[in-house]
Amino acid sequence: MRRGSRWFAALMISPTLLVLVLVVLYPLLAAARESMYVRGEGLDADGFVVEGERFVGVANYAGLVGERFVNAFANTTVFTLATVAVETVLGVAMALVMHGVLRGRGLVRASILIPWAVPTAISGLMWRWVFQADGVANAIIGQKILWTTEGVQAKLAVIIADTWKTAPFIGLLVLAGLQIIPDMVYEAAKVDGASAWQTFWRITLPLVKPALVVAVLFRILQALAMFDLPFVMIGRGKFSVETLSALIWDEATQLRYGPAAAYGIVLIAYVSVIVFVFVRLLGADLLADARSRKERA
Amino acid sequence: MTRPLMLTGALTLALAATAACGGGGGGDQTAAGDGRGPITFTDTQSHEEASRKVIDAWNAAHPDEKVTLDIQPKDADSQRQRLINNAQTKSDAMDVIMLDAVWTAEFAANRWVDELPADTVKADDLLAPTLETAEYRGKLYAMPWLTGTGLLYYRKDLVDKAPTTWAEMKDTCDKVLPKQKGMSCYAGLLDKYEGLTVSFAEAVQSAGGTVLDDSGTPTLETDVAKAGLNFLVDGLKSGLIPKEGITFKEDEVKNALQTGKVLFARSWASLYGTANAPDSPVTGKVDVAPIPGLDGPGSGTLGGANLAISAFSKHKATARDFLAFFTAGEQMKTWATINSTPVARTGLYDDQDLIAKYPYLPSLKEGVLKAKARPVAVKYGDVTSAIQNAVYPALTGEVTPDQALSGLQQQLSGLLKQ
Numbered sequence: 140m141r142r143g144s145r146w147f148a149a150l151m152i153s154p155t156l157l158v159l160v161l162v163v164l165y166p167l168l169a170a171a172r173e174s175m176y177v178r179g180e181g182l183d184a185d186g187f188v189v190e191g192e193r194f195v196g197v198a199n200y201a202g203l204v205g206e207r208f209v210n211a212f213a214n215t216t217v218f219t220l221a222t223v224a225v226e227t228v229l230g231v232a233m234a235l236v237m238h239g240v241l242r243g244r245g246l247v248r249a250s251i252l253i254p255w256a257v258p259t260a261i262s263g264l265m266w267r268w269v270f271q272a273d274g275v276a277n278a279i280i281g282q283k284i285l286w287t288t289e290g291v292q293a294k295l296a297v298i299i300a301d302t303w304k305t306a307p308f309i310g311l312l313v314l315a316g317l318q319i320i321p322d323m324v325y326e327a328a329k330v331d332g333a334s335a336w337q338t339f340w341r342i343t344l345p346l347v348k349p350a351l352v353v354a355v356l357f358r359i360l361q362a363l364a365m366f367d368l369p370f371v372m373i374g375r376g377k378f379s380v381e382t383l384s385a386l387i388w389d390e391a392t393q394l395r396y397g398p399a400a401a402y403g404i405v406l407i408a409y410v411s412v413i414v415f416v417f418v419r420l421l422g423a424d425l426l427a428d429a430r431s432r433k434e435r436a
Numbered sequence: 437m438t439r440p441l442m443l444t445g446a447l448t449l450a451l452a453a454t455a456a457c458g459g460g461g462g463g464d465q466t467a468a469g470d471g472r473g474p475i476t477f478t479d480t481q482s483h484e485e486a487s488r489k490v491i492d493a494w495n496a497a498h499p500d501e502k503v504t505l506d507i508q509p510k511d512a513d514s515q516r517q518r519l520i521n522n523a524q525t526k527s528d529a530m531d532v533i534m535l536d537a538v539w540t541a542e543f544a545a546n547r548w549v550d551e552l553p554a555d556t557v558k559a560d561d562l563l564a565p566t567l568e569t570a571e572y573r574g575k576l577y578a579m580p581w582l583t584g585t586g587l588l589y590y591r592k593d594l595v596d597k598a599p600t601t602w603a604e605m606k607d608t609c610d611k612v613l614p615k616q617k618g619m620s621c622y623a624g625l626l627d628k629y630e631g632l633t634v635s636f637a638e639a640v641q642s643a644g645g646t647v648l649d650d651s652g653t654p655t656l657e658t659d660v661a662k663a664g665l666n667f668l669v670d671g672l673k674s675g676l677i678p679k680e681g682i683t684f685k686e687d688e689v690k691n692a693l694q695t696g697k698v699l700f701a702r703s704w705a706s707l708y709g710t711a712n713a714p715d716s717p718v719t720g721k722v723d724v725a726p727i728p729g730l731d732g733p734g735s736g737t738l739g740g741a742n743l744a745i746s747a748f749s750k751h752k753a754t755a756r757d758f759l760a761f762f763t764a765g766e767q768m769k770t771w772a773t774i775n776s777t778p779v780a781r782t783g784l785y786d787d788q789d790l791i792a793k794y795p796y797l798p799s800l801k802e803g804v805l806k807a808k809a810r811p812v813a814v815k816y817g818d819v820t821s822a823i824q825n826a827v828y829p830a831l832t833g834e835v836t837p838d839q840a841l842s843g844l845q846q847q848l849s850g851l852l853k854q
Contacts, residue, residue: 179546182814186573188545271688272680287683288832289628375513376824377628392513393817394520 167407174199174400199401208402210378211386212409217294218382219362219413222301227355229302230309235343237310238317248314255307263371266300270372287372293379297369304368305361309354316350317343352421359417363410383409473751475531475758478506480515480741483534486775490767494758501754503532512536512630523548523748531749532759535578537569537740537809538816544572545814549744550752552576556760563801566780569809570742578742579763580780585736585807586624586638587724587799589693589701589711598725599700600733602642602667606676609699616696620678622671623692624702627685628828633810633820634737635702636827640664641808642727642734647823647848648811654848656841663730665837669830682831694718702727704739705778708796724796726803736807740780778804813852822847 177199178192202208233251240247254262269275270286276296277283286296320343328338344351366388369380375389383406390399479487484507491503506529508515516539522530523546535543543549554576559567566580590598594612599605609621625631637647645660655661671677678697680688686703690710693701694717701707711722727734743763745755761767768779772790778800784790785801813819822844830840 182545186545186814187547188814272683283679285680285683287627289828374627374629376821378825392517393815 170400170403173396174404175397177395177397179394195397199397200405202398202401203405207378207381207386211381211383214294214379214381215363215365215383218297218301218365219359221298222305222362223355223358225298225302226306226309226358227351229306230354231313231347231351233306233310234313234317234347237314251310252307254304255311257304259304259367260371262300262304263368266296266303266368267372270296287374287377289377289379291379293369293373293377297372297380300372301362301365301368305358309351309358312350312354312357313347316347320346355421356414356417359413360410363406363413469528469748469750469752471751472501472754474500474502474504475749475751475754476504476506476529477758477762478508478519478530478533480508480534481510483775483777486771486773489774490762490771493767493770494761498754501751501758503758506530508534519543520548523746526748528746528748528750530746531751531755532762533744533746534581534741535744537566537583537738537742538820540570540578540742540744541572541812541814542816543744544575544577548747549577550747550749552579552745552756552759556756561765561782562780563782563785563804565738565804565807565809566740566742569738569740572812578744579759581741581743581763581768582777583738583740583780583804584704584778585738585800585803586634586702586727586734587705587708587736587796587803588727589703589707589722589724591696591699591718591721592723593721594699598723599728600726601728602730605700605728609676612699616699619696620681620692620698621676622700622702623677623681623684623689623698624668625685625689626668626672626677626682626831627688628682628824629685630820630824631685632827633823634739635668636665636823637737637808637810638702638727638734639667641737642729643667644730646808648852652812652852654845654852656845656848660730661841662837665827665830665841667730668827669833669837672831673833682828693722705794705796705800706776708794709776724799726799726806733802733806736803738804738807738809740778811848811852815851818851819848822851 175194175196176192177195179188179190180193181189183189237244237248237251257265267287271277272283272285274286276286284292286292324342324346325338328342333341364384365382366384369377369382370385373380375385381389383402387399387402387406390396390402477487477491484505488505491505495502508518515534516536519530519533519535519539523543533549535549544551556576556579557567557570562580563583566583569583570576570578570580588598594616595608599608605622613619613621624635626635640647640656640661641664643660643664645658645664646655647661649655668677672679672681678692684692686707689701689703690707692698693703693707693711696718708722708724710716712719716722727736729735743759745752745759749755763780765781765783768781769784769787769790772779772784773793776794778794778797782801785797791797810816811819826840826844826847829835830837835843
């Protein structure tokens with residue numbers, strides 16, 4: 140590559156870089172700085188809050204071994220594993236159904252996608268009614284479970300509601316993947332006498348994998364940042380469903396920006412590690428594009 | 437590798453941004469801003485119609501000092517957050533602001549609102565407890581405006597006389613309930629939220645105790661505090677309060693009363709209109725009384741909201757005049773005629789026009805005069821969380837009332853020492 144064109148390329152992407160620095164790098168650095176300060180602690184003799192901020196180093200990170208953070212961390216992890224696993228299976232099933240329908244295809248697709256289109260806060264409210272003491276859920280199972288009280292049942296309620304809402308998202312992306320698989324591959328499999336199961340495992344799944352990996356990655360990112368559903372549905376301050384985002388929100392609400400920023404930084408690190416591992420294990424294809432270009436060069 | 441990392445960054449950005457927005461604190465105090473000119477009144481959505489009517493009257497008379505109504509989001513958390521954001525950026529976008537009764541200490545201690553001259557209020561005109569919610573360390577920081585406390589709603593078609601003690605309430609239930617299908621005795625605000633703090637304080641006070649004594653020290657390891665908590669714990673255990681009672685907020689309590697699931701219910705004044713509305717299944721069958729207690733009438737928890745002047749206002753002279761106008765007797769009556777939220781002026785509780793419209797006013801006045809404010813704390817959020825986290829496990833039976841109270845005593849002592 141000639142030197143001149145390289146400079147030109149840099150110039151062309153500089154607005155993007157500038158925006159990224161402003162909206163990604165700056166908040167990150169500001170949060171990192173904030174996580175090492177406390178402010179508004181203590182009152183003076185007249186009862187006024189002592190102003191100014193104080194450098195405390197990593198003291199704000201001490202909360203990481205606290206019961207509340209560990210609980211929130213565990214909840215976030217459990218919600219992510221459970222919802223993404225269930226949603227992947229259901230989402231793929233939905234995609235296969237949507238793909239296979241011959242008549243009324245639009246109607247089936249639309250109806251499967253409705254939950255995804257409902258704003259989370261609204262679906263949280265709907266599910267709160269479903270899981271009320273005298274709600275639909277208890278009427279169906281004929282039990283009197285208090286879903287919104289602290290306990291495992293509250294976690295289960297959140298997982299059910301989240302699955303209802305976001306399985307269609309995976310379904311949609313997988314459907315897009317399914318539609319680009321050429322029919323002739325299936326015809327060849329049929330000629331070779333492959334069973335339906337073999338066709339699914341050996342043809343559909345490998346060919347749809349790139350789309351599926353992206354869908355699952357998006358879902359993991361979303362699930363790790365889960366906030367509104369437990370908040371609206373079960374209620375703030377219920378530790379059984381308190382996620383990391385909810386804990387961060389609560390700390391910030393109590394004007395403890397230092398610890399809030401510290402937990403935020405930890406959440407970012409956690410998300411990054413999970414994504415790194417995920418991409419390493421499954422997502423080589425995500426980078427295939429970049430690699431092939433490199434090879435060509 | 438860069439791409440997924442960037443993705444991660446973008447996604448978690450919102451969090452980082454939230455965490456970072458605390459910047460810009462500190463600095464010197466604003467003393468200026470004593471001018472006149474247009475101001476903004478920050479109020480909440482449910483008051484809009486009534487407040488606008490009073491503002492229109494002011495605006496007609498003060499063309500150069502017009503008041504603009506700024507409507508806040510409905511839920512209290514977002515309202516507080518928005519007010520704090522405004523204060524931390526020292527913005528003059530808000531002049532007169534509505535403060536929930538429990539926020540006074542926080543806003544005063546942070547110098548986000550101005551101290552008001554003591555002669556702003558005549559103590560005689562106001563229900564005494566409401567004035568306390570507007571003060572911090574003996575100084576006035578807000579103008580008492582709205583108030584309210586718990587009322588006992590009961591089915592007057594089934595009960596002749598409202599009970600004044602918990603024992604009477606239980607006796608009444610023992611007599612009435614066997615003839616009613618699927619009806620429990622009592623429902624209150626017992627889900628894990630602010631309502632639980634209210635209910636707990638109410639129970640302790642109604643048994644003759646207090647959460648904090650006059651010097652602000654927690655007094656929870658006492659027999660009366662235990663008797664109070666036990667009213668709720670034993671109530672749930674014995675079925676006096678239905679099991680699902682621990683999922684009840686205002687809406688669930690309303691539904692329980694309206695669908696005949698409970699004989700008695702504790703809620704705010706706002707339920708009266710709903711329960712007796714023409715489309716309510718129990719219309720005309722619901723009456724109110726002051727809440728019962730251990731040995732006599734109980735003592736409620738004070739709700740309500742006050743009006744304060746932002747420390748960062750540029751037109752404070754106008755703001756003060758408007759405050760006086762808005763909370764004067766005549767305007768408060770106009771307001772109260774449109775909105776059923778109870779106001780702080782004593783005189784309006786004896787006003788025949790208003791009593792005709794809100795028959796519960798005499799009961800409410802009695803209730804408010806006996807009511808106590810929730811604990812005053814600069815970090816009220818921590819105090820209320822501590823109470824909820826201690827009381828809720830006692831209600832579900834995870835810990836004994838004794839454990840809950842001694843744990844809470846310790847926690848509150850630590851929190852209030854600062």
